[in-house]
Amino acid sequence: MQEKKVSLTKSDRLRVAWRSTFIQGSWNYERMQNGGWCYSMIPAINKLYKKKEDRIAAYQRHLEFFNTHPYVASPVIGVTLALEEERANGAPVDDVAIQGVKVGMMGPLAGVGDPVFWYTVRPIVGALGASLALSGNILGPILFFVIWNIIRWGFMWYTQEFGYRAGSKITEDLSGGLLQSVTRVASMMGMFVIAALIERWVTIKFTPVVSKITQQAGAYIDWNKLPKGARGIQSALQQQASGLSLTKVKVTTLQDNLDSLIPGLVPLLLTFLCMWLLKKKVSPIVIIIGIFVVGVVGHVVGLL
Amino acid sequence: MSAISMILVVIVAFFAGMEGILDEFQFHQPLVSCTLIGLVTGHLTLGIMLGGSLQMIALGWANIGAAVAPDIALAATASAIILIQGGQGTHGLGSAIAFAIPLAVAGLFLTMIVRTITVAIVHFMDAAAAQGNSRMIDFWQIVCICLQGLRIAIPAALLLIIPASSVRDMLSAMPSWLNEGMTIGGGMVVAVGYAMVINMMASREVWPFFAIGFVVAAISDLTLIAIGAIGLSLALMYLQLDKGGSGNSGNGGNSNTGDPLGDILDDY
Numbered sequence: 172m173q174e175k176k177v178s179l180t181k182s183d184r185l186r187v188a189w190r191s192t193f194i195q196g197s198w199n200y201e202r203m204q205n206g207g208w209c210y211s212m213i214p215a216i217n218k219l220y221k222k223k224e225d226r227i228a229a230y231q232r233h234l235e236f237f238n239t240h241p242y243v244a245s246p247v248i249g250v251t252l253a254l255e256e257e258r259a260n261g262a263p264v265d266d267v268a269i270q271g272v273k274v275g276m277m278g279p280l281a282g283v284g285d286p287v288f289w290y291t292v293r294p295i296v297g298a299l300g301a302s303l304a305l306s307g308n309i310l311g312p313i314l315f316f317v318i319w320n321i322i323r324w325g326f327m328w329y330t331q332e333f334g335y336r337a338g339s340k341i342t343e344d345l346s347g348g349l350l351q352s353v354t355r356v357a358s359m360m361g362m363f364v365i366a367a368l369i370e371r372w373v374t375i376k377f378t379p380v381v382s383k384i385t386q387q388a389g390a391y392i393d394w395n396k397l398p399k400g401a402r403g404i405q406s407a408l409q410q411q412a413s414g415l416s417l418t419k420v421k422v423t424t425l426q427d428n429l430d431s432l433i434p435g436l437v438p439l440l441l442t443f444l445c446m447w448l449l450k451k452k453v454s455p456i457v458i459i460i461g462i463f464v465v466g467v468v469g470h471v472v473g474l475l
Numbered sequence: 476m477s478a479i480s481m482i483l484v485v486i487v488a489f490f491a492g493m494e495g496i497l498d499e500f501q502f503h504q505p506l507v508s509c510t511l512i513g514l515v516t517g518h519l520t521l522g523i524m525l526g527g528s529l530q531m532i533a534l535g536w537a538n539i540g541a542a543v544a545p546d547i548a549l550a551a552t553a554s555a556i557i558l559i560q561g562g563q564g565t566h567g568l569g570s571a572i573a574f575a576i577p578l579a580v581a582g583l584f585l586t587m588i589v590r591t592i593t594v595a596i597v598h599f600m601d602a603a604a605a606q607g608n609s610r611m612i613d614f615w616q617i618v619c620i621c622l623q624g625l626r627i628a629i630p631a632a633l634l635l636i637i638p639a640s641s642v643r644d645m646l647s648a649m650p651s652w653l654n655e656g657m658t659i660g661g662g663m664v665v666a667v668g669y670a671m672v673i674n675m676m677a678s679r680e681v682w683p684f685f686a687i688g689f690v691v692a693a694i695s696d697l698t699l700i701a702i703g704a705i706g707l708s709l710a711l712m713y714l715q716l717d718k719g720g721s722g723n724s725g726n727g728g729n730s731n732t733g734d735p736l737g738d739i740l741d742d743y
Contacts, residue, residue: 192499197600197619199593206597210616213609223607230604230612234597241498289537290672297534299699300506304527307520311527312510319501355680356710362681363706365535365669366688367699372531373669374662434693441663445670456545456580458667463576466660471652475659 176260177219179252179335186214188331191248195241203238208248215252219259229255232266239277240284245327247276249334257338283354291361292322298368373438377425377474384421391416476516476560481635483515485628488552492627493620495548496586503627505529505551512555524565525558526551528572532661535668544671546582548627550575556634560642570646573657576664585626593619684709 190211197206209230216229239247250272258264300315392410397403411417429436448458469475476484487508494502501507506526513522529551536544554575561567596615603611673685688706691697697705 193497193616193620195497195499196493196623197593197597197616198496199590199597201594201597206593206600206612206616206619209600209604209612213612217609226609227605227607230607230609231601234601234604285537286676290535290676293537294534294672295699295703297504297506297530299703301527301530301534302699304506304510304523304530306527307524309510309519309523312506312523315504315506315530316501323499352714356707356714358676358678359681359684359710359713360703360706361672361676363684363688363709364699364703365672365676366685367692367702367706368534369666369669370689370692373666376659435689438663438666439689442666442670442673445667446674449670449674455667455671456583459545459576459664460580462664462667463573463657463660466658466663467653467656470656470659475656 177256178260179215179218179256183214183218184252184331184335185328187211187248187252188245188328190214191245191327191331194244202234202236204241204244205234205237208237208244209233211244211248212251212255215255219255225259228266232269235270235273237273237277239281240288242288242323242327243280243284243330244277245331246334247273247280249331249336250276250338251334252331253335253338279350283350283357286354286361287357288323291357291364293319294361294368295364296322298364298372302372369438369442370435373435373441375437375441375475377429377437379425379474380422381425381428382421382423384423386416386419386421389415391419391421476635476639480516481632484512484552484556484635485632487511487515488631489624489628491548491552492624495546495582495627496589496623497620503548503551505533505547505555508548508551509555512552512559516559518559521558521564522555525555525568525571528568528661529554529575532572532665533668534665535670535672537671545576545579546586547579549582549585549630550579552627552631553578553634556631557642557646560634560637560639561646562639562643563646567646569654569658569661570649572661573654582627585630589622589626592622 190213191207194204194207194211196210198204199206212229212233216226216233220226220229237244251269254264254269254272258269296315296318299318300311302311303314304311392407392415394407397406445458449455466475487502490511491503491508494500502511506529509522509526509529510519511522513519513525516522529547533545533547533550536547554571557574558567558571561571563570596619600612600615603609603615677685684706687709688702691702691705
């Protein structure tokens with residue numbers, strides 16, 4: 172075995188990483204991400220294997236079933252690249268070993284990718300961008316797009332390289348501490364931020380009027396007794412700042428009462444209701460449509 | 476709308492459709508796709524505002540296990556087109572959002588159709604692999620991605636063909652109670668996405684974090700970045716303490732000395 176060793180250069184690995192961006196492109200009900208996986212591996216396969224029958228075998232073994240979170244596929248790709256490289260250089264790495272590594276890694280890794288990316292990073296970055304965008308600020312979408320893609324590409328390239336260097340040893344690390352810690356931190360932070368988002372962004376306003384109180388003189392701004400012109404505006408603003416009410420009759424809606432109790436209580440209860448319905452296997456689409464119906468009916472009867 | 480704008484809108488829709496399945500660059504997220512449609516049609520601010528509103532609704536939408544989330548790519552592009560064709564400006568936001576939701580459901584069926592077609596294409600890939608033809612595998616992969624793009628681009632093009640005047644008539648025929656009610660529903664429907672996320676992540680360990688986050692959010696001076704920083708710090712502190720705790724458990728045999736406050740209280 173004194174042949175010249177073939178190895179993957181950095182540009183080969185970059186090409187694989189770029190192609191893995193499209194790993195979900197041919198997602199199908201039969202073997203899920205298999206087409207995209209094979210598509211990602213092609214530059215490496217063509218570099219490593221010169222004989223046609225070797226290539227055919229390689230294409231075919233990478234068209235087997237594969238499915239994980241699209242970003243955490245990167246470390247699996249890294250490890251597989253290392254294995255294929257060893258195999259091309261004559262090491263006894265058989266199909267079963269390669270398939271075993273792929274299947275062995277995709278399960279636990281998908282369990283990391285979903286909470287970290289879909290339930291923590293995207294809601295946080297999305298909420299940040301959306302809260303700016305609501306007022307028409309262009310920075311909202313730009314921030315979202317740039318931050319997200321830096322995180323994504325950084326993660327994909329770094330973990331692919333990490334997998335490539337670690338090779339098959341990575342499977343031992345997987346069950347160990349680091350990965351578990353990342354998932355735990357993500358779910359803790361995610362829960363914290365989600366709770367904050369419920370308080371801030373789920374809006375329900377009960378409009379029924381609970382009470383109308385005519386206030387005593389001196390508790391509201393007496394608009395008839397203000398000086399004329401700009402001085403009047405100034406004095407009105409000063410009076411409001413010192414805590415005087417704008418109108419003579421103080422209107423308290425049901426929502427005001429609820430807010431003084433616990434702000435965001437109703438949104439919280441609504442969220443719990445949704446969680447319960449989802450656990451009862453009610454489709455999210457049914458819940459969404461139901462909420463719109465409630466919104467329209469509630470508005471018509473004057474409750475919302 | 477000029478012909479160039481229309482072509483650009485269809486291109487944006489194509490990218491949104493691709494990304495709807497790839498989920499990489501996030502062109503399909505309303506924050507990006509509505510903004511881009513706004514940009515190419517000259518209604519940038521309107522697009523950004525619609526994007527922000529829809530993004531809030533869709534924050535927690537992700538495919539979780541067997542439950543498939545509504546298709547935000549079609550919802551975002553189609554409602555942006557309706558909003559701009561309708562020409563009502565910011566008053567049209569409520570009804571555009573209301574249109575988005577049924578479209579998101581309709582998009583699901585389109586996705587299922589394309590994914591079923593893809594099963595057949597993967598068999599073409601198998602055939603190409605058996606011949607050792609990597610070019611053909613590449614080709615079929617690109618075909619699949621384009622199919623996903625067309626999934627959104629075709630409906631978008633159809634919407635553009637409908638004359639702006641009839642979109643306007645349709646929107647103005649919508650009674651105001653329906654419009655306002657849908658806007659109210661839009662404010663509440665955000666909860667569904669959050670509920671999906673919580674169901675996925677909740678465990679006994681993380682509920683206290685939820686409680687603190689909820690209470691802290693009431694302090695309206697805190698920006699989202701500040702809240703994120705507090706959350707991350709708390710999580711890291713917890714993890715550190717947890718590790719330290721398990722490390723020290725060996726020499727912590729005498730439980731009375733473990734609690735300094737308890738010692739002080741005992742002294743009194």
